[in-house]
Amino acid sequence: MNLKELQLIDNSDVRKIIRDNREEDPLKFALRYNRKKEFPVRAIAEQIKCYQKAKRKLPLLSNSDFIFESVSLEQASSEATAKFKAGIINGKILIDLTGGLGIDSIHFAGKFEKVFYCEENSLLYELFLRNFKTLGINNIEAFEEDGTEILKSYPDKYFNWIYVDPSRRDSNKRLVGLENCWPNVIANLDLYLQKSQNILIKASPALDYKKVKEQLPLLNRFVAVSVDGECKEILLFTTAQEGLCVTSIEAAVLDGEGSLTFHLSTSEIDVIEKKISKEVRQYFYEPDAAIIKTGLSPKVAAQNELWFINHSIDYITADEFIPAFPGRSFQVVLSSVYNKRKMKEYLSSNGIISANIARRDFPDSPEEIRSNLKLKDGGKDYLFFTKNSVNDLIFIHCKKPEI
Structure with missing residues (x-):
């Protein structure tokens, strides 16, 4: 989508077309309406595709009059993770250096007196101005400029929190x-700590x-966040406060609505x-992805008197449920x-023709x-190979256990 297309789709007639067709296959819609020159068919098809992704990732906002942009939607926080982040920090003023679609800024606005949204991409900036006003939010100030340059223009320690979500794409390649x-x-950290005591960085779930x-020697919290069993992001908390050199x-672990379950x-x-x-016992456990990512499986096992199947993986077993x-x-x-021939015989004798398969430390x-x-x-049978x-x-x- 470009600025011209944004102007074309931001009217009541086109918005109605999008609402009426948002469950439609975007490609079929584009083919059916490709001769209707009076409508921005390509942009409408993009909005339909974005809606179908957003209704899973951003269920509340997808039911509002929000307009999306496909690339920024891909990298944007989900409502679940944005809600979680906004629930663990607060203060008077936060600056979001990499505003993007603005999902995090919108949620932070509920916890801070003032939020500064910074975005130098003109399309995303205009899109955000349009979107956040439709939500009735009045404590966000938006800047169409590089957030780092905005930061430099304010006095030292002006902000309670700096939030940054660095772009992890370069020519469609994912970066970690x-x-x-x-x-x-890393290069800007000294500036960040000059302007605020507290820095929150959103990073790739693949980050080591x-x-x-x-x-980041001053890193004081490394938080892996999962939603419905999938590790979605790593949160890095850095502080200028002395005495906080040991990292937590x-x-x-969040459910789909962003509530902390563990x-x-x-x-x-x-x-x-x-x-x-020495043996696999009556019950088998696989810790949540956030627990595995942070190396906390041994602590979970120790708290529940559980056993690992081998030294190198996070498959756990126990006699009790x-x-x-x-x-x-x-x-x-x-x-x-494991023996392939005997395995086939076992599956055949038990009538197993479909199964959910997972493996760790297996060739x-x-x-x-x-x-x-x-x-x-698929099916009701689960096969783990290790x-x-x-x-x-x-x-x-x-x-699945019978309980």
Whole structure:
């Protein structure tokens, strides 16, 4: 979408067309209306496609009169994670250096007296001006300029919080390391700490803790955030306050609405040994993605007296069912050493023609396993492939627990 298309779709007639067709296949819509020159068909089709993504990612805003932009929607925070972030920081003034679609700024506005939204992309800036006014928000000031330059124009320690979500795309390639993103938060960190005591950086879920700790020595919180079992983002909290040099490593597990269902933290100096089981027991557990990302599985296991299947992975087993386990829980039907021929015989004798497949520390990919065993995807059976405590390849057949 461009500025001209934004002007064309921001009228009541076109908005009605979008609302009436938002469940339609965007490509079919574009083909059906491609001769109607009086309508911006391409832009309407883009809005239909954006709506279909937004109704999952931004359910409340998708039902408002919001206009989206496809690339910024892809990188924008979900409502669940934006709500979580806004719930853990507050103050008088926050500056969002990389405003984008403005989802985070909109949520921060409910917790701060004033929010500064900065975006140098003219289309996103105009889109945000239009969108946030339709929501009745009146405590956001928007700037069509590079957020770093805006920051330089204010006195030291003017802001209670600086929030930055560096762009992780370059020519459609996904970037992970902070040094490769824009703005470069490592290069700008001294400026950030000059203007505020508290910095919050949103980063890729693939970010490595050890590397970022080297890059940000003043990092005091490393928080992995998951939504419905998928790790969505890493939050990096950096502070200028003295005495906060030990980093808290945290897992925040959210449901689809952004409510915190489980939280666990540890110090970077804490070390918990894994207890290894010689056999797979009656129940099988896979911790939530945020717990695995932060290396907190041993702490979860220790708190619940659970055992790991081997040293290198986060598959856990126990004799008892843990109802509130933070992750996936299963009842074990059978665990055995993996042999392709015998595995096929087992599946055939039990009438299993489809299954959910996962693997860790196993040579074949899920796709290769599925092809080798001629299994369809889905169903009530779960097959996990891994190694046991003596490094034998094994499979674990599970079902959802009967409770």
